[in-house]
Amino acid sequence: MASEKLTSTGYIKHHLQNLTFGQHPDGTWGLAHGADEAKEMGFWAIHVDTMFWSVFLGALFLWLFRKAALRASADTPSGFLNFVEWVIEFIDNNVRSSFSHKNDMVAPLALTLFVWILLMNTMDLVPVDWIPMLASLAGIEYMKVVPTTDPNATFGMAFGVFALTLFYSIKVKGPLGFASELTMQPFQANNPILKIIFIPINFFLEFVSLVAKPLSLSLRLFGNLFAGEMIFILIALLFSGGIVFALAGGVLQWAWAVFHILIVLLQAFIFMILTIVYLEMAHSHH
Amino acid sequence: MEIALMYVAGAVLLGLAGVGVGVGVGVLGARFLEGIARQPELLPMLRTQFFIVMGLVDAIPIIGVAISLYIMFAVIGG
Numbered sequence: 001m002a003s004e005k006l007t008s009t010g011y012i013k014h015h016l017q018n019l020t021f022g023q024h025p026d027g028t029w030g031l032a033h034g035a036d037e038a039k040e041m042g043f044w045a046i047h048v049d050t051m052f053w054s055v056f057l058g059a060l061f062l063w064l065f066r067k068a069a070l071r072a073s074a075d076t077p078s079g080f081l082n083f084v085e086w087v088i089e090f091i092d093n094n095v096r097s098s099f100s101h102k103n104d105m106v107a108p109l110a111l112t113l114f115v116w117i118l119l120m121n122t123m124d125l126v127p128v129d130w131i132p133m134l135a136s137l138a139g140i141e142y143m144k145v146v147p148t149t150d151p152n153a154t155f156g157m158a159f160g161v162f163a164l165t166l167f168y169s170i171k172v173k174g175p176l177g178f179a180s181e182l183t184m185q186p187f188q189a190n191n192p193i194l195k196i197i198f199i200p201i202n203f204f205l206e207f208v209s210l211v212a213k214p215l216s217l218s219l220r221l222f223g224n225l226f227a228g229e230m231i232f233i234l235i236a237l238l239f240s241g242g243i244v245f246a247l248a249g250g251v252l253q254w255a256w257a258v259f260h261i262l263i264v265l266l267q268a269f270i271f272m273i274l275t276i277v278y279l280e281m282a283h284s285h286h
Numbered sequence: 287m288e289i290a291l292m293y294v295a296g297a298v299l300l301g302l303a304g305v306g307v308g309v310g311v312g313v314l315g316a317r318f319l320e321g322i323a324r325q326p327e328l329l330p331m332l333r334t335q336f337f338i339v340m341g342l343v344d345a346i347p348i349i350g351v352a353i354s355l356y357i358m359f360a361v362i363g364g
Contacts, residue, residue, distance in 0.1 A: 008359065009359070009360055012360040016360070219345070219349065220342075220345035222349075223345060223346075223348050223349030223352055224344070224345065224348050224349075226349075226352045227348045227349070227352035227355070231355070234359060266337055266340075267341065269337075269341075270338060270341040270342065273338055
């Protein structure tokens with residue numbers, strides 16, 4: 001923990017602070033000590049803990065699934081192989097039922113997003129103080145373990161999906177087709193003058209719905225996990241209130257963790273399903 | 287005065303989020319039960335769709351809950 005006096009506000013703020021690397025106002029590069037310094041670094045700062053955990057969990061996912069793929073055979077599969085097969089079949093069914101065009105990239109993308117987000121969300125179930133405590137023993141001041149409670153991570157993924165949507169919209173329909181999709185509906189007319197009048201109205205409506213997609217995709221994931229993390233932190237505050245409160249806190253942590261499993265799974269699933277649906281919309285003509 | 291207003295803001299956020307999601311998930315759950323009462327064989331498909339829509343309905347209120355808890359415990363302090 002930080003050396004300042006430990007208050008509940010300080011505790012919460014400490015938990016919500018990322019380990020930020022960036023340029024100090026005096027021109028040197030280094031880690032920020034505190035929220036004020038992190039703010040002064042401005043835009044060109046990087047959240048080291050978010051990057052580390054997301055890349056680490058991504059690598060873990062690749063390693064595990066590669067191992068399963070190498071061991072795959074026609075014999076009776078063992079426990080872990082069964083699990084991987086089940087996950088892949090689950091993704092495959094979902095993609096087949098919601099995506100009707102030919103694109104070899106959608107199913108692997110869905111699998112990656114689902115397992116990766118699931119792993120990142122699962123870090124939320126590790127008790128809130130364990131890893132930050134270990135990190136502070138190792139001399140690292142701040143450590144926010146769950147990458148999906150950092151809007152930078154969720155916006156990064158949503159922008160990736162958004163870029164793919166735009167790319168396939170333009171590739172499948174052509175630039176003109178995409179432009180006409182943005183300007184020629186939902187209001188349609190046969191009269192050319194009326195058509196021109198409708199263009200700005202249609203463009204405004206379609207543009208808002210286009211931009212709302214990545215925004216809602218990322219904010220939904222971030223909000224759910226942030227709320228879960230916040231409640232874990234608030235329950236953890238009970239541990240400072242004596243033995244009775246600490247016992248109640250332990251029970252509450254467990255109960256909330258059990259309830260949170262639903263949210264962890266559901267949000268990973270929704271992110272994947274919406275990605276498939278957006279790509280399907282990008283491929284289909286109106 | 288300012289701190290009292292912030293508490294009220296947090297309470298309004300939390301309360302309205304609860305009202306909204308209560309109505310939303312209530313209607314959704316009622317229709318879900320009606321659906322499976324009429325066609326029990328559709329249960330697996332309906333359950334998946336139910337959870338997807340519940341996740342969508344849930345998103346904005348849960349963001350409100352997070353922000354209101356943040357206001358009440360971290361911004362005001364105690």
